[in-house]
Amino acid sequence: MASALLQVAPQAHVEVNAELCKGCDLCVVVCPQQNLRLSDRFNRMGYHPVEFDVHGRKGDCTACGLCYWACPDFAIVSVERRRQ
């Protein structure tokens, strides 16, 4: 029952614009669930942009929005809950 409910519950999603990201690490260190990390690839500006994974190292994303407030470069475009 619980697992069925979890499947239909909207999933949190953080949309990152990798081309605006300067890889400053701020969103990575404020994320309580550690859903964000710097990727190995480069963006057009030559930085390692941040990547979002809904399954973080400490748990799933809760759409708290801390990364959104911490980002200095408008790169966290939106934080929302999406229907799957």
Added chain:
Amino acid sequence: MIAASAPREAKFGPSSIWTGTPTHYCAGCEHGTLTHLIAKALAERDARERTVMVSSVGCSVFAHEYLDLDSVQAPHGRAPAVMTGIKRAHPELLVFSVQGDGDAASIGLLELLHAANRGEPITIFMVNNAIYGMTGGQMAPTTPVGMVTTTSPEGRSVPQAGYPLDTTKLVASLEGPAYVRRVFFPISPTPAPDFFNARGALEGMQAVRHAFDAQEKGGFAFVEFVSTCSVNWKMSVLDAKRYAAQVLAPLFPSGVLRDRFGLERR
């Protein structure tokens, strides 16, 4: 306060006031965060068509590239004087400036203090990163004692350069201002290793909203954002945040120093 007719912005979505241009700020700079907060606050109150931004000289000078607002470029430090003129000619407009500590606390201190003393209904945001950022890291009036800069290679010494200037306290000592606040703006370290809290940004959002509220009620609003400059402090981004929490936070304690309209009580 959000007007009832204002279009509802997504809580964590792109602001309609942002132009979409990537910022020129260095990675992890608080200037970008403040630009974002101002874009959010102005979009919330649907004030795009009645806002004039006065750009100062410093890293904030290109803010007109990122905020889709009417703007005027003021001479170095003279943003409060330009804002006074705009506000007196058009009292219905919302005017604000983003100034640095080299602009507001050094060359433009006179303009700032007199505008504050007259109680002009304008809003000034001052980003205090304790250094002249854009010109390459020279010592500013706000540099803490002992900090190494390009013009104080052995650290700021008191006999030679005096003590760091507490601009917010100076402004709050006057009778004129209606809203004076200092926010410790960077993300700050927590006891957990490699985990920082973003309280500064949330506090900053509240301060930006209240500063605009105070202007609309006819008062002078001044908010200082204690920030970092990792490039000119010659540190990594996170080390700069740690240094700011260690050295700048006790030197420039955050708090509301003046709140004449009771904005914080709501």
